[in-house]
Amino acid sequence: MAIQKVEKVAVIGAGAMGSQIAMVSALAGFRTALYDVAAEMLDKADASLRGHMENRVKKGRLTQQQVDEAFARLSYEKDLASAVRDADFVIEAVVEKLDVKRAVFRQLDELAPPHAILATNSSTIVSSKIADATKRPDKVCNFHFFNPALVMELVEVVRNPQTSDDTVETAYWLAERFGKAPIILNREISGFVANRILGALMDEAVWLYEQGIASFEDIDKAVTKGLNHPIGPFALMDLTGIDVNYLVRMQRYRESGDPKDAPRPSIVEKVAKGELGRKTGKGWYTYS
Ligand SMILES: NC(=O)c1ccc[n+]([C@@H]2O[C@H](COP(=O)([O-])OP(=O)(O)OC[C@H]3O[C@@H](n4cnc5c(N)ncnc54)[C@H](O)[C@@H]3O)[C@@H](O)[C@H]2O)c1
Structure with missing residues (x-):
């Protein structure tokens, strides 16, 4: 070598x-x-x-x-x-x-x-x-x-x-x-490996929530208690900023033109309301 x-x-x-x-x-x-x-x-x-x-x-x-x-x-x-x-x-x-x-x-x-x-x-x-x-x-x-x-x-x-x-x-x-x-x-791909996997997990979590399958609190609980992740996807979005999730998806959508890549409706709604996570005191959860 x-x-x-x-x-x-x-x-x-x-x-x-x-x-x-x-x-x-x-x-x-x-x-x-x-x-x-x-x-x-x-x-x-x-x-x-x-x-x-x-x-x-x-x-x-x-x-x-x-x-x-x-x-x-x-x-x-x-x-x-x-x-x-x-x-x-x-x-x-x-x-x-x-x-x-x-x-x-x-x-x-x-x-x-x-x-x-x-x-x-x-x-x-x-x-x-x-x-x-x-x-x-x-x-x-x-x-x-x-x-x-x-x-x-x-x-x-x-x-x-x-x-x-x-x-x-x-x-x-x-x-x-x-x-x-x-x-x-070996090849370039938007999001690389770890963030694509994280994105897929978050997408599935948001989709389950939007379908009314479970509350976002319970989905976080499933991921932390069932999969042993240190933090659930909704709590993590609050930590990194819901606007970051929005911007990443918008960029991927612009690149691919595939509506599947666009930010999910509940994310768009949070961003429109200015509920961006910990940094604004409210995102999925409310912070004091
Ligand atoms: N923050 C993260 O979570 C994270 C994680 C992985 C990778 N990245 C990548 O790391 C890079 C930096 O992110 P960050 O979060 O540290 O940003 P940051 O805003 O904390 O720091 C950026 C720094 O770049 C300096 N800068 C701007 N123009 C410059 C120039 N022409 N020459 C030299 N310095 C210049 C700024 O003064 C600032 O100190 C980005 O490309 C980002 O995608 C960020």
Whole structure:
């Protein structure tokens, strides 16, 4: 297996995902640069990561020395060129907008060494929509973490038609070195694997509810008590935001044109009423 040697990782975008992905990388022993266009996001990332690490030390999961060494490997960069100049593997985790991602990849292609792999953490934008912004489409793939990246183990490595075997193998190897559990998707598909399965579960739950088969509380109970899931589909929708479910389905519907993919009527109704879940105090359940 022709595994590329990765010594330096650069993470672009220091929001919810990028900050934790950078910490995962630094904890795994890689020199890691974290860059964001907004300098205040770097300060916020540092404060949040220090809080998380302090907790882990308190709980005995990490030693103070491990944490200190990880922070010594992690640099916060305000300049993209210095972040990626000597990077072997770049993980883009900027805002979920295609034009922004394409512009970032164009810059990365100019600034990162020619051998560097350029991966995107995007949940919904497949890398074939970005790869042609670079002159190295064979070195571009999706490298999809789950939130929170410090905790969740799955990483989906998704190849686009031009991604080389070496890129896929290196991404898989790196995810394992990160202490994660990678899987490979041989072809691009909207939603990838885990979120498609979750979506199918949620669809079935909403359909059963809309048919009047059972209350949403009882459907959640069936899933937690009968299938041993840690949380039911309705409670989970409240946690992630019912608008997120709506937007994901709208995008899939726009892509496929298949009415089966459109958001379910009860979801449309919740969104119209502004009942989006925990963040608005009411979704399927009411929160105080
Ligand atoms: N939040 C999730 O649950 C989740 C899970 C898996 C994957 N993702 C993917 O991760 C990516 C980031 O999501 P997030 O939730 O961390 O978003 P976020 O809004 O928390 O962070 C995005 C960051 O990107 C920065 N940014 C914007 N434009 C930039 C640019 N041109 N260069 C550098 N930085 C720039 C912003 O300042 C912000 O700090 C998205 O592609 C999303 O699909 C998100």
